Amino acid sequence: MDYIAGYIGRKASSATNHISNLFAFTYRIFVLIFQKPEAGRALVRRISLEQVYFTCVQALPIIIPIALVFGSMLIIQFTKVSGQYDLGKTMVMLIVRELGPVITAFLVILRSATAVAIEISYMNLFHEIDAIEMAGIDPMRVVCLPRLIGITSAILCLFIVFDLVAIIGGYLIIWIFTYIPMGDFITQIGKAITATDIAVGIIKAIFFGIAITVTCLKHGFSVKRLITDIPVGTSKAAVECFFYCLVINVIISILFYM
Amino acid sequence: MYLINLVDYTIDFPESGCSFNKMNFALSRDDAFAIIGDSPDQAHMFLKALAMLVKPVSGDFYFKDKKVDFSDYRNLLPCKKKIGYIASDSAMISNITVRENLLFTRYYFDDSLSLSLDETATKLCKNFGIYDKLDIHPGRLSSVNLRIAIAIRELTKSPDLFLFERPEDFIGHTNFDLFTEVLRDMVLTKLPIVFISYDKDFIEEFSNKKIFLKDGTLSIG
Numbered sequence: 039m040d041y042i043a044g045y046i047g048r049k050a051s052s053a054t055n056h057i058s059n060l061f062a063f064t065y066r067i068f069v070l071i072f073q074k075p076e077a078g079r080a081l082v083r084r085i086s087l088e089q090v091y092f093t094c095v096q097a098l099p100i101i102i103p104i105a106l107v108f109g110s111m112l113i114i115q116f117t118k119v120s121g122q123y124d125l126g127k128t129m130v131m132l133i134v135r136e137l138g139p140v141i142t143a144f145l146v147i148l149r150s151a152t153a154v155a156i157e158i159s160y161m162n163l164f165h166e167i168d169a170i171e172m173a174g175i176d177p178m179r180v181v182c183l184p185r186l187i188g189i190t191s192a193i194l195c196l197f198i199v200f201d202l203v204a205i206i207g208g209y210l211i212i213w214i215f216t217y218i219p220m221g222d223f224i225t226q227i228g229k230a231i232t233a234t235d236i237a238v239g240i241i242k243a244i245f246f247g248i249a250i251t252v253t254c255l256k257h258g259f260s261v262k263r264l265i266t267d268i269p270v271g272t273s274k275a276a277v278e279c280f281f282y283c284l285v286i287n288v289i290i291s292i293l294f295y296m
Numbered sequence: 297m298y299l300i301n302l303v304d305y306t307i308d309f310p311e312s313g314c315s316f317n318k319m320n321f322a323l324s325r326d327d328a329f330a331i332i333g334d335s336p337d338q339a340h341m342f343l344k345a346l347a348m349l350v351k352p353v354s355g356d357f358y359f360k361d362k363k364v365d366f367s368d369y370r371n372l373l374p375c376k377k378k379i380g381y382i383a384s385d386s387a388m389i390s391n392i393t394v395r396e397n398l399l400f401t402r403y404y405f406d407d408s409l410s411l412s413l414d415e416t417a418t419k420l421c422k423n424f425g426i427y428d429k430l431d432i433h434p435g436r437l438s439s440v441n442l443r444i445a446i447a448i449r450e451l452t453k454s455p456d457l458f459l460f461e462r463p464e465d466f467i468g469h470t471n472f473d474l475f476t477e478v479l480r481d482m483v484l485t486k487l488p489i490v491f492i493s494y495d496k497d498f499i500e501e502f503s504n505k506k507i508f509l510k511d512g513t514l515s516i517g
Contacts (some may be wrong), residue, residue: 078404157391165387168349172386173401173453174377176370180404263311 064252070183078175082184089188093150094195101145102207105200108137109208117218126226133204134235135291139242142197143250143283146189147276151254154185155275158258159268167259182255190247197243238294242287249282297361298322299457299488300346305355307345312337316345318355319514321507323457328483329490330499333509339492340383342509343459346490347381348372360456377401380455382466386446388434394445395430401453417452423474424448440468451478458482461492476501 116128158181161167170177209223257275261267300323308315314337323329323346333339344350348357348364357364365371388397395413396403398421402411413421413430421427424444426437434442443466450458458479460466467475476498483489483502490507493499499506506517 077407080407080409081403084409160390164390165385166389168385169387169389170400171369171373172347172349172376172379172381173404174373175401175404176373 060252060256063256064248066178067182067186067252067255070179071187075179078179081180082187085180085184086187086191089185090192090195092153093146093189093192097145097149097192097196098199100149101142101196101200102203104141104145105203106207106211108141109133109204109206110211111208112137112204113208113212113223114216114218117212124226124230125223126228126230129205129227130230130235134201134231134239135295136287138201138204139197139239139246140283140287142193142200142243143246143287144280146193146196146246147250147279147283150189150192151250151279152272152276154189154251155254155258155272156268158255159261159271162259162261163263163265163268182251185255186248186251189251190244193247193250194240194243197239201239234294238290242290245286245290246283249286250279253279253282298324298358299327299360301356301358301361302345303356303358305345305357306353307341307350308353309337309341309350312341314338314341315512316342316514317512321514321516323488323490325488326486326504327488327490328502328504329507330503330505331490331492331507331509332499333507335509336492338509338512340385340461342507342514343381343383343461343490343492344385346457347379347383347459348376349381377453378456380450380453380458380460382447382450382458382460382463384461384466386443386450388442388446388449390433390435393431393433394426394437397434397445398430398449398452414452417448420448420451420478424471440471443467444471447475451482455487458487458489459491460489463491463493464495464498 112129112132113125116125161181167177167181170180205227206224212218254275257271257278261271300321302319302321304318304320306315306317306319314335331339331342333342341350345352348359348366351366357366359375364375388394389400392400398413398417399411403409418427421430424447426441426444426448429437429441434445437445447463447467450460463475463479464472479489479502489502491502508515508517
């Protein structure tokens with residue numbers, strides 16, 4: 039019994055320590071946003087834009103078909119019960135409020151978060167971070183800050199793309215390829231969507247972006263000595279990111295809709 | 297005025313089993329130290345300590361007579377910027393091109409991305425034969441060319457102190473004479489250097505003092 043209690047205590051203590059470290063790390067990066075040194079702005083801007091390109095633009099060919107599949111699939115299912123539920127409201131509830139942010143975050147974790155974790159681990163392991171420091175440059179400013187800005191902006195953009203494609207694209211696919219009656223679907227969506235839905239989407243995207251970036255960077259920087267630590271760290275980062283996103287999603291939904 | 301002054305400086309490097317206990321070391325502007333020691337790991341670690349890449353267990357590090365605060369890595373950055381460091385663990389940033397690596401510090405501190413290599417860097421790149429490879433990523437360079445690019449980056453950063461490890465191996469024997477020539481010009485400007493080399497002629501030519509490392513203790517000769 040003592041052994042089990044000790045094990046649980048150690049795990050809880052380690053988890054609390056890890057979460058505290060993540061918050062401290064987030065704080066460190068956030069402070070950099072509000073500091074405005076003259077040096078490095080152009081470089082930070084370029085790396086941020088590159089990150090937006092890698093995370094958002096390059097993900098479009100993947101997220102658009104997925105959004106179309108989800109949108110049309112949900113419309114088909116909900117038109118069957120349209121007598122019982124408001125189709126527009128149901129779509130807004132499912133896609134804009136819940137599925138959109140989560141699927142977008144999931145795709146970003148699969149594509150970019152793992153890539154960032156590996157990249158940072160590699161940079162750390164092979165002394166590239168030391169090389170940046172030897173140039174007199176703060177790695178937090180040229181490595182962490184642009185990735186935070188880039189990934190968060192990319193998630194926000196992808197989330198908007200996902201919602202639009204899932205709703206409008208899904209509607210068009212059903213309208214073109216089937217004879218399923220959908221009534222005045224777009225008007226229903228227009229009536230159902232509120233400013234809160236849009237604000238919640240933006241808030242979720244921002245929090246997901248922060249959680250994903252910080253978790254991946256933290257795990258990346260934790261790799262110090264062995265190359266075999268890179269896959270372990272990456273896998274931990276991906277799982278943690280997904281878990282944190284789900285938790286954040288639930289908390290924000292409870293705060294705004296309950 | 298000392299450029300670097302280590303007082304009761306203790307460092308521990310458990311992975312390689314090396315440590316220095318309460319060492320004292322002072323380096324002035326016209327010093328050129330050759331490190332002589334039985335253990336390459338220990339010599340490398342000493343070089344790393346001078347480059348502020350190892351956090352001390354205890355003791356004081358003075359850079360240009362100002363005490364360096366190791367509690368926050370950001371305090372070290374202005375000092376590190378003034379140190380040229382060529383060693384086995386020197387690296388280039390792999391996700392940008394060689395040209396961008398050579399310009400990285402200027403990109404940052406001049407706050408502009410529309411810069412071109414200065415005359416010295418261009419000349420060195422041409423002389424060392426990597427000028428046509430500037431627009432590829434470091435990972436695509438051969439190991440010799442990669443090390444040459446690192447050396448050029450460090451040589452052109454206008455350091456106040458130059459630390460280098462086994463240049464005869466790092467640069468490669470074919471380019472060693474070129475490196476020696478560049479270094480000779482730099483040393484003429486009274487640039488302090490600390491280096492590890494197994495080339496006796498090189499040691500004789502470039503050092504005016506020697507650091508003997510044995511069992512974690514340091515003596516100057």
